[in-house]
Amino acid sequence: MLEGLLEEKIVCPDCRRKIRLEEECLICLCCGRKYPLCSGIPDFLASQEERTLSWKSADPLSYEKDLESIPYWRLRRIDRPLIDSAFGDVLEIGCGTCRLAAQIEGKKANFFGLDPMPEYLAFAKQKRGQKKLVRAKGEKLPFADASFDTVISGFYAFRYIDPAIGLPEARRVLKKGGRFTLEMLNHWLLNMIEYKNRIKYGAKPQNTLPREAGGHYDFKNFPELRRLAEGSGFRIEKIYSCPVSPVFPHLNRYLSGCYLRGKMIVYLGLDVIIELRAV
Numbered sequence: 001m002l003e004g005l006l007e008e009k010i011v012c013p014d015c016r017r018k019i020r021l022e023e024e025c026l027i028c029l030c031c032g033r034k035y036p037l038c039s040g041i042p043d044f045l046a047s048q049e050e051r052t053l054s055w056k057s058a059d060p061l062s063y064e065k066d067l068e069s070i071p072y073w074r075l076r077r078i079d080r081p082l083i084d085s086a087f088g089d090v091l092e093i094g095c096g097t098c099r100l101a102a103q104i105e106g107k108k109a110n111f112f113g114l115d116p117m118p119e120y121l122a123f124a125k126q127k128r129g130q131k132k133l134v135r136a137k138g139e140k141l142p143f144a145d146a147s148f149d150t151v152i153s154g155f156y157a158f159r160y161i162d163p164a165i166g167l168p169e170a171r172r173v174l175k176k177g178g179r180f181t182l183e184m185l186n187h188w189l190l191n192m193i194e195y196k197n198r199i200k201y202g203a204k205p206q207n208t209l210p211r212e213a214g215g216h217y218d219f220k221n222f223p224e225l226r227r228l229a230e231g232s233g234f235r236i237e238k239i240y241s242c243p244v245s246p247v248f249p250h251l252n253r254y255l256s257g258c259y260l261r262g263k264m265i266v267y268l269g270l271d272v273i274i275e276l277r278a279v
């Protein structure tokens with residue numbers, strides 16, 4: 001059985017028509033495609049075409065361990081904007097093990113999680129009791145238009161999603177006036193760190209590679225982001241970077257970037273928080 005609220009919002013990701021739940025699978029009433037339920041979680045990636053894509057397997061325990069290795073002050077700084085923006089029906093794109101779900105539900109919001117990794121979703125279901133989960137890609141959301149009040153994408157999940165496709169998709173499932181808060185890594189700073197590692201360990205800097213070769217989509221510059229966000233039907237409400245080390249709060253503003261006439265022109269922090277409004 002699917003959670004009622006989830007069943008209400010789900011559509012076929014191909015034709016965006018209603019799908020019907022039948023025993024152990026979901027069937028599209030229009031194109032007839034079938035999507036299995038894996039441990040009760042709708043799986044939109046198990047179809048023939050998607051099976052050819054290679055998804056590296058993920059270990060939820062080492063994912064949680066990676067998170068624990070991040071200093072508390074940094075995690076708090078990147079989590080806070082996501083939790084604060086959550087209102088009404090909230091979709092997290094790239095929810096991983098649903099780390100933020102309990103805090104979001106504590107605000108009387110309805111949490112929905114989407115991730116391509118079945119291992120993370122199974123963990124979220126078993127250990128965190130999450131029910132409103134789907135396995136899908138951020139570029140192809142299996143939800144009806146204007147289904148959510150808030151969309152979030154935390155812990156750099158959006159660096160695995162092509163923003164030229166992922167941003168219009170996020171806008172499509174959002175109601176007008178809804179917010180989309182996402183976190184990206186600062187491309188330039190990341191490159192500097194990676195080059196340092198390259199000199200030190202001889203490792204190849206991943207961030208300079210194309211996405212197909214293991215590179216990532218990261219925050220490169222404001223004009224590019226504005227073009228993509230505004231072209232997708234968003235207005236940029238706020239964009240800021242968090243400083244890379246814990247400092248006195250009143251100094252944070254000056255350590256997060258270089259300003260010109262009150263506008264940040266160079267982002268110095270590693271974490272970039274982007275707050276968008278659906279217009």
Ligand SMILES: [Zn+2]
Binds near residue numbers: 012016017030031033
């Ligand atoms: Zn269909």
